[in-house]
Amino acid sequence: MLAVIGAAAAWFAEYPGNVSVDWSGWRINTSIGAAVFALALLIVVSAMLYRAWAWVRGGPKRTAAARQNSRRQQGYRALTQGMVAVAAGDATEAMLLAQAAEALLEDPPLTLLLSAQSAQLQGDEGAAEKYFRAMLGNPELEFLGLRGLLSQSLRADDNAAALEFARRAYALKPQTEWAQTTLFELQMASGNWKRAEALLQDMGRQSTLAAGQAEKRRAILLYEQAQAAKTDGDARRASRLAMKAHTTAPNFVPAAVLAAELFAAAGKQRKAAGVVATAWKVAPHPDLVGAFRGMWPNETPDKRLERFAQLVGDDAANEDSSGFMESKFGLARFAVDARDWAAARGHLAAITSDHPSARVCRLWAELEDAEHGPGLAARDWLMKAAVGASDPGWVCGECGEGSTEWSASCSHCQTFDSLSWRATGGGFDNRATSGGLDNRARSGPVDNRAAGGPATLMTLAAPGPNSESASAEISEDSPVPSGPSGADPAPGSAAASAPSVAQSLDTPVPPDVPVSDSGSGGSGD
Numbered sequence: 261m262l263a264v265i266g267a268a269a270a271w272f273a274e275y276p277g278n279v280s281v282d283w284s285g286w287r288i289n290t291s292i293g294a295a296v297f298a299l300a301l302l303i304v305v306s307a308m309l310y311r312a313w314a315w316v317r318g319g320p321k322r323t324a325a326a327r328q329n330s331r332r333q334q335g336y337r338a339l340t341q342g343m344v345a346v347a348a349g350d351a352t353e354a355m356l357l358a359q360a361a362e363a364l365l366e367d368p369p370l371t372l373l374l375s376a377q378s379a380q381l382q383g384d385e386g387a388a389e390k391y392f393r394a395m396l397g398n399p400e401l402e403f404l405g406l407r408g409l410l411s412q413s414l415r416a417d418d419n420a421a422a423l424e425f426a427r428r429a430y431a432l433k434p435q436t437e438w439a440q441t442t443l444f445e446l447q448m449a450s451g452n453w454k455r456a457e458a459l460l461q462d463m464g465r466q467s468t469l470a471a472g473q474a475e476k477r478r479a480i481l482l483y484e485q486a487q488a489a490k491t492d493g494d495a496r497r498a499s500r501l502a503m504k505a506h507t508t509a510p511n512f513v514p515a516a517v518l519a520a521e522l523f524a525a526a527g528k529q530r531k532a533a534g535v536v537a538t539a540w541k542v543a544p545h546p547d548l549v550g551a552f553r554g555m556w557p558n559e560t561p562d563k564r565l566e567r568f569a570q571l572v573g574d575d576a577a578n579e580d581s582s583g584f585m586e587s588k589f590g591l592a593r594f595a596v597d598a599r600d601w602a603a604a605r606g607h608l609a610a611i612t613s614d615h616p617s618a619r620v621c622r623l624w625a626e627l628e629d630a631e632h633g634p635g636l637a638a639r640d641w642l643m644k645a646a647v648g649a650s651d652p653g654w655v656c657g658e659c660g661e662g663s664t665e666w667s668a669s670c671s672h673c674q675t676f677d678s679l680s681w682r683a684t685g686g687g688f689d690n691r692a693t694s695g696g697l698d699n700r701a702r703s704g705p706v707d708n709r710a711a712g713g714p715a716t717l718m719t720l721a722a723p724g725p726n727s728e729s730a731s732a733e734i735s736e737d738s739p740v741p742s743g744p745s746g747a748d749p750a751p752g753s754a755a756a757s758a759p760s761v762a763q764s765l766d767t768p769v770p771p772d773v774p775v776s777d778s779g780s781g782g783s784g785d
């Protein structure tokens with residue numbers, strides 16, 4: 261700027277001249293430099309005057325804007341505090357803050373979620389639904405609204421409406437895990453296998469599922485179809501589907517067990533044994549032993565013991581093999597059936613630690629009872645079983661709840677495909693885990709998991725894999741408390757000749773055993 265002025269001054273000094281103005285009787289004579297300077301001054305002063313005038317004129321507007329800004333800040337604060345109140349479960353506070361936010365923020369979409377959540381917290385599902393539906397009109401909030409409506413219909417057990425909302429949510433955001441899973445479960449629950457299959461393929465195309473996960477879900481889908489076919493009395497179709505499920509995921513034990521049982525029932529023992537052998541290699545599991553045990557009902561127990569020894573092969577000899585424990589337990593089980601006491605003792609001793617698990621103690625009791633008749637040794641083992649280490653079971657990876665049977669969704673938290681076979685680590689109650697859908701715990705509006713999660717899907721819609729035979733089987737037949745195959749005890753098995761122990765096995769402590777209060781107390785549960 262200074263340089264420009266300097267240059268101009270120099271230029272005018274170099275080229276001097278005069279300016280003469282005549283205007284209504286006035287005459288001004290001055291140099292060109294002074295005239296230019298006067299003109300520049302005039303322009304600057306005019307500009308300053310204009311700005312001052314504009315500032316004065318914009319005063320009211322500025323005040324309004326400042327007020328609006330302050331209101332918006334208060335509104336956002338109310339919104340934030342409202343969300344905190346919702347998270348804290350303070351219904352009254354949440355509602356007051358929602359109303360404040362609604363009044364302060366002239367942006368209805370923004371406050372809809374808080375209003376809906378506080379309405380839910382107040383237990384006013386009708387009002388909440390109104391807000392959720394209002395969200396559907398806003399493209400940015402549609403997904404949230406659908407999630408809210410989906411969770412409402414799941415809690416109301418309205419699967420048809422839930423399916424529709426899940427479909428829309430999936431269409432909007434197919435990459436979202438809960439939308440995928442919920443839609444898949446709902447389709448499975450409604451028996452819409454074709455759509456579930458198509459959805460799986462769609463998810464595969466979008467590569468949103470990990471490789472193993474996709475196969476597992478496909479196996480579950482086929483397994484549920486097989487169960488449905490079995491219930492319908494179509495055994496051929498059921499075994500075909502179960503076999504498909506087994507080949508899709510060989511380590512998915514329930515499918516292998518179902519396929520083996522169906523084949524065995526159809527007189528195809530070789531095929532059944534093949535399925536068990538394949539599954540055993542990747543997942544040595546007590547239910548497979550149970551399936552194997554019921555496979556040749558007309559064979560002698562000795563022959564079955566021999567067949568099982570062939571099946572487990574080196575597993576039983578190698579303590580480091582993943583199948584060692586189950587192999588030994590299965591061999592002991594079959595040896596007791598075959599009344600080969602020495603062999604049974606040998607196998608059991610190999611897996612009896614300082615603090616043996618409950619099923620090991622129970623089998624010891626059965627062995628003592630069968631070999632020597634009811635006596636102190638058997639009772640001693642039963643008492644040990646009551647306080648024995650917990651056996652592995654199906655444990656939900658989401659809520660940690662244990663279950664005696666596999667099911668597609670956890671019976672406690674309803675998470676889909678969350679059960680895995682592992683150590684239960686105490687606190688595993690065979691009986692308490694089988695029922696008890698607790699929807700209330702999950703009804704909170706801030707439940708992030710799949711819109712409160714599907715409330716009752718698989719567990720109610722499709723009968724559990726072994727539901728008819730689940731209750732009575734803990735003791736006498738299968739080594740673990742499950743496995744429908746155990747329902748038909750092998751002929752000539754020791755269980756038949758040892759009613760006293762067999763009958764008492766499904767209770768931790770037999771009623772006729774005198775146990776001190778401190779000893780019983782259900783600590784084995």
Ligand SMILES: [Zn+2]
Pocket residue numbers: 656657658659660661670671672673674675678
């Ligand atoms: Zn769970």
